[in-house]
């Protein structure tokens with residue numbers, strides 16, 4: 001299986017001149033959006049790349065804690081509950097990833113260890129500490145962690161651990177929000193609701209680490225107004241960063257089968273570009289945009305093929321902003337209650353997940369499955 005969890009490329013972009021009201025760095029630099037790569041460069045004074053790694057986690061949406069089967073778009077065949085990756089393998093993955101990146105780019109200033117496949121907060125908390133610390137100590141150039149998880153898998157114990165790590169490192173907790181519409185979440189077989197997302201971010205905010213939200217555009221049954229409601233929610237909940245993905249289908253998934261059978265259609269390229277621009281116009285200018293499209297290796301991808309042209313899509317998004325004379329945040333309306341003033345609620349993590357994280361003993365990290373980071377997912 002190819003290693004397709006490649007480090008994310010910068011979202012650097014064309015320049016744009018609009019001197020009115022430029023109070024943020026990216027606006028003064030003449031960008032159309034608050035691009036991730038540039039934000040990292042400003043923070044660290046040079047290029048910082050993510051290196052993906054698989055620490056052998058499974059997912060409560062696969063192992064039966066909330067349901068089985070997983071999300072309809074996710075190739076989770078490798079996420080068996082017995083799947084384990086040796087701890088040493090985590091450092092090996094990081095070292096190999098760093099070598100790959102340094103071959104590809106000159107002058108990389110630092111690296112972020114990116115726990116990507118499966119649900120990367122789903123283990124006893126002492127074990128999470130061990131794995132995260134191991135990654136941070138694998139190479140002196142590692143400046144922080146990015147951790148992909150589900151909205152229903154962030155109990156207090158995990159948030160407290162990340163708060164502690166964030167005192168000395170950059171930490172991004174990436175939530176698979178996907179949509180604010182529960183009917184869409186049901187269609188994806190997410191097995192959580194948007195209320196779970198609200199509960200998680202209202203408890204995670206203000207702890208010194210970044211909260212990033214994944215959003216999927218083009219879910220069947222969602223019209224333009226529904227997608228814009230999700231955009232509006234980004235500002236209400238105060239995500240520090242977002243990743244936008246077009247819905248795409250890959251082999252080995254329920255969605256892939258439906259697409260191959262002609263039952264489900266993926267969004268076309270031009271409406272997607274328009275929708276991304278509409279979306280970004282409605283989110284706060286302070287939100288960092290980490291991604292504007294998603295793709296998969298060509299041999300896995302079924303539809304849409306256009307998402308393989310990432311750089312061209314990125315340029316088309318800029319061109320559309322230029323044509324409209326707008327940029328990220330142009331139509332943002334601040335919520336009545338600022339995110340930082342929202343009260344911190346009681347933890348609503350499902351008991352079955354809480355039990356795995358807080359009460360169960362150490363998982364036996366003994367068995368190593370395969371040698372390659374595997375499993376397509378967008379937690």
Ligand code: SF4
Pocket residue numbers: 059060061062069070071074075076117118119150176190376377378379
């Ligand atoms: S996308 Fe994330 S939540 Fe869904 S099955 Fe895959 S790993 Fe689990």
